[in-house]
Amino acid sequence: MTLNGWIQIAVFTAIIVALTRPLGGFLMRVAQGDRQFLSPVLGWLERGFYRVGGIDPNKEQSWLTYAVAMMVFKGLGFLLLYAVLRLQTLLPLNPAGQGAITPDLAFNTAISFLTNTNWQSYGGESTMSFASQMFGLTVQNFLSAAAGIAVALAVIRGFSRRSAKTIGNFWADMTRITIYVLLPLSIIGALVCVWQGIPETFTGTVEATTLEGAKQIIALGPVASQEVIKILGTNGGGFFNVNSAHPFENPTVLINVLQCIAIFALGGALTNTFGRMVRDERQGWAIFAAMALLFVVGVGILYWSESHANPAIASLGVDPSLGNMEGKEVRFGIAQTSIFATATTDTSCGAVDSMHESFLPLGGAVPLVNMMLGEVIFGGVGSGIYGFLLFAIVAVFVAGLMVGRTPEYLGKKIEAREVKLTMLAILCLPLMMLGLTALAVVLPGPLSALSAAGPHGFTEALYAYVEGAANNGSAFAGISANTPFWNTSLGIDMIVGRFFVMIPALAIAGSLAAKKTLPASAGTFPTTGPLFVGLAIGVILIVGGLTFFPAVALGPIVEHYAMNAGTLY
């Protein structure tokens, strides 16, 4: 650990704080359909979609109609993406001659990109044609991110409205977010990416002859255009197998810093959008503070862990001063790697600039635990804020139980229906994560996909199902998951993790929107102060801690002691 490393972490955190308010305000204006500086430039495009689609943006929907619209859209999106992937060999733009994609891999990949998980059972440069990358995967990078933000806006409306029947129009939300937020930021970002060295070309591969006369085939492609939305939309599915560790996806330290910022930017800004829409920005800052504290603790532990060399390697006479460099890139070093790995798993991004599997045991536990907590530390774009609001409901419920009052949040009475729906959303994650891991390790076949033995092998399987349900998509990448069992079970894992949280969240929003807003009284539990922040963090950690501690103990914690005792597997 160095002072420089801690300053890198501090400056990064400060940048996120600084971006939250301006970006949050812009998102609110887009959400409300207000005029903003992009309206004169892109308004015609928005109106064009409404006209052709027969959409009246002012005609709002109930939570159920909103959810059905989203599921119809997702269903059609799945069919289109599945078809594009399966027909890859017949479609144009396949200069490297990639082969056919199997049904189970196409199913897994379509679910993965639809649910904003972007888990990849395949290696990009050796599997996907440019048509699949662009017309298939890039499209869902935009649309799954937009859907996440749309649902977040709908949920926020549920909290902010009084005695209302509707929570917004799904089609208008999707159109506005894509046109005014994701597309302009992606265009600017993509050009910055190319400037820094990320390729954007339709050439498939280039053959180089090295100074020593050896041949090197270098895979290229339209990388930059996919790179930005991969990060900004907390998608995380890389163009290349090793994702943002590949020098063509992340060539410079500047790009690494910008990617870390972009991972958090929209998730952080949505806390401010929430505060503005409930007419009390402090409510948003309280949520932001809880998220930022959890981030800082995570990045601190990871930076501390990875700054140490593997004791088994240090004992061979290797200089330990660079830290644990297995699976890391020299240009980033430990501090940038720690920021990226924490950010990408606090959110549902899942892009990686290092191989999480090669972290020291306690370092590898940080991404794992981040995802187990439900991706609510800034979280996926949209899913972070609505996921956090579920925990906030539990927090005020617990506070209500302690003092014997009906719990209220933002003047809304939290009653049996809301608490039941919240528990459904919160419990489905551990059910999938732990249940499927248990299944995979007791069945005879699936274990052969693991690359490691001992506790590390268990962590590899656990990590896969945790990232799936959390819609993260990063991996302990030694696993060979491109088999029918893993592709199918992870597909189910991702669907449940996405929609069994999204739909209950919308239902809660619908029920809250219909309630009256009660004025605050002397007995109201204030949800803007440190007490609420502490309580919310406590609920998140206790739910995560109690549920997952046994599994974490069997994996990373056992491995930590094994490593220190010099045991190898």
Added chain:
Amino acid sequence: MLSHLRPALVLLLGFSLLTGIAYPYLITGIAQVVFPYQAGGSLVMRDGKVVGSLLIGQNFVSEKYFHPRPSATTDTDPNDATKTIAAPYNANNSSGSNLGPTAKALIDRVKDDTAKLHAENPNVPVPGDLVTTSASGLDPDISPAGADFQVPRVAKARGMTEDAVRALVAANTTPRFLGLFGEPHVTVLALNLALDAAGK
């Protein structure tokens, strides 16, 4: 349900055209005009031939060149398509080792590599980056310590003074971004090109 079909289809197809075709082609068009070198993969030419990309690491084994970090990339076995073989710096199949900290295969590999490097330069502890594989298997850089460690070997093989080689290392070292972010690093291909140019 049915009333949702029209907006769903229009948005899906409209945004597929917009974000899946118009957007990447727009970016490619601008990139090819404004940043043609970067958009094409930062390729380096020498004597009219592509010798590599400045961003992608390459395998160097000769004593007169600086060596990169070990690489975990693989390729299909030409004799048996169902198997893979080690193929360091295969830029068509990026991959890390994905070995965990308690993997015997990792420690055995590091032990072998460390022994070789110790034999080459017994005076200095072996820098960590020279015995660990990178995340991508294509890391173009080594640490300044990793370069310094190799200076005596390269200087001897080329008949140059160590100070002359060190000066080239310094000239090809990228400092931290803004003096703060990331770590200083030496790009191996750029350094080796500079060595060849200096030898002419």
